[in-house]
Amino acid sequence: MxxxxxxxxxxxxxxxxxxxxxxxxxxxxxxxxxxxxxxxxxxxxxxxxxxxxxxxxxxxxxxxxxxxxxxxxxxxxxxxxxxxxxxxxxxxxxxxxxxxxxxxxxxxxxxxxxxxxxxxxxxxxxxxxxxxxxxxxxxxxxRYYSPATEALQILLKPLFLTSAMLADFLEDNGLFGATQVVFSSASSKTAYGTAVCLGHRPGRHLVALTSPRNSTFVEGLGCYQQSCIYDQLERLANDQPTLYVDFSGDLALRAHVHQHFGTSLMYSCFAGSAQTPEANVLSCPVGPQPAFFFAPVQIRKRNAAWGPEQVSRHIGEGLQDFYQQVSRPPRPWxxxxxxxxxxxxxxxxxxxxxxxxxxxxxxxxxx
Known part of the structure; x- marks a missing residue:
């Protein structure tokens, strides 16, 4: 039957x-x-x-x-x-x-x-x-799988893969000459995962843009060196080479960022959003044209350069560290x-x- x-x-x-x-x-x-x-x-x-x-x-x-x-x-x-x-x-x-x-x-x-x-x-x-x-x-x-961390794996692995490859892409290009990296939707897991992968290094300033609702959460993460709510964007220094990593897809915000940083904006990276495709035209009247980041392209590059096993190890070991970081008491992320x-x-x-x-x-x- x-x-x-x-x-x-x-x-x-x-x-x-x-x-x-x-x-x-x-x-x-x-x-x-x-x-x-x-x-x-x-x-x-x-x-x-x-x-x-x-x-x-x-x-x-x-x-x-x-x-x-x-x-x-x-x-x-x-x-x-x-x-x-x-x-x-x-x-x-x-x-x-x-x-x-x-x-x-x-x-x-x-x-x-x-x-x-x-x-x-x-x-x-x-x-x-x-x-x-x-x-x-x-x-x-x-070898990185555990029944105890299944929820963390499905929540974080797809996002962390993007974070790790985005950080690698930015590093691979010398941050396009920028010393300041500004993230929109900085409370998103992919955004703060990217910040964690980039890390705090001399001559590198990571800035979080976020909503008033999420400002306390973002400030408590510790992976950004500065936090700013959206309507206070004008307070950010605009006299140093800046890279914009856009996780919001908000066209008005993108235009504001481009206008504020002007000729100091070295690169504008669009990394995804919850907006509809129609709202995410990859153009801006001021500064460099936004470029869409697609993680599988960077993965293919690293598979060719490092080999798939090394790429898996890079992601797996980074992910294990990330699990610990986001789960750490007394204030887990x-x-x-x-x-x-x-x-x-x-x-x-x-x-x-x-x-x-x-x-x-x-x-x-x-x-």
Whole structure:
């Protein structure tokens, strides 16, 4: 008899990211040769996921898990899933994998390039998409994996990978001649992760731009040497070479930053936001034109220069240090909040989109 089951999927409206709906479908979960079926167990939801959705068409994020419905997308998330059925040599039922999944009860993948580390999904529609998002890591292989830090891994690893590669990119280019680095949305995990990776060094001044709501949190982090709320931007020194790293995507703020620093602005780096793509035109009337940073490009460069094992070690060891830093008592930077089920995910997506999630909270969803 066919192994029929109800598969549930959470769809997001592409032109209104705070609107979601559950879709149920009776389907046969048996695998064909070369396929596996996994059950999603735990995933994180952060502003990073809203960024994926905001750039879903322009950056092809919607194409990883197509819905087949016009106007509706399947928001991708980082999480852990367990193999329910497998007809692939080297992938066993019950194994746990970390990777990029749709918000759904089950997902069917077509593993190829199977190694002790894991596999890549070989589905035809994913072959021309960014390979970093097609890789699934076997938890039993990953020496940096621990059941005790699963929540931190899915909250921080995707963001820290961007942080580490962004810091590496900036260092690789000598900070474009800047001595001052200004971060917008400095309370975001990716922003302060980048600041941690850059570190405090002689001749380097890291400045946090943030909202009044998050100013106390940002000041307490210790990874920035100066903190400033947005409407006090004019107080920042504009007579030294400055690099702007934009995590907000706020066009008015970007224009203000460019105008304030003027000819002192050496480089303007756009690193992602929760805004819609239409609101994030990569242009500015004053100063250098903003350049979009895409972490997989820098990863490819480092894979070629260092080798994949060294890149994995660089990320893994940095991430372990970051776990300790964000969790350190008595004032941890991040408190894990676990929600249960799709309704919690729907409410959280809306809160993230509207900026209603506290900076010191990291949310995961258990299905």
């Amino acid at each position: 066919p192994n029929r089951s109800t598969v549930s999927r959470l769809f997001t409206r592409k032109d209104a990211l705070d609107q979601t709906r559950l879709v149920y479908q009776e389907t046969n979960l048996e695998t064909a040769e070369g396929e596996i079926v996994l059950r999603l167990d735990l995933f994180s939801l952060t502003t990073n996921n809203i960024t994926y959705a905001a750039f879903g068409d322009s950056m092809q994020y919607w194409q990883f898990f197509p819905t087949g419905e016009e106007g509706w997308g399947h928001m991708p998330v980082w999480g852990f899933a367990d193999v329910l059925d497998s007809k692939v040599a080297g992938v066993e039922v019950g194994e746990r994998f970390y990777g990029y999944f749709p918000i759904a009860s089950h997902v069917r993948l077509q593993p190829e390039r199977v190694t002790p580390r894991g596999f890549y999904d070989g589905a035809e529609h994913r072959r021309n998409l960014t390979s970093a998002y097609n890789q699934y890591t076997r938890c039993s292989w990953d 991040l408190s894990v909040v676990e929600g249960r089920g799709y309704e919690a995910a729907q409410a959280l997506i809306a809160d993230l989109f509207h900026g209603r999630v506290a900076a010191d909270e990291g949310h995961v969803i258990r299905l």
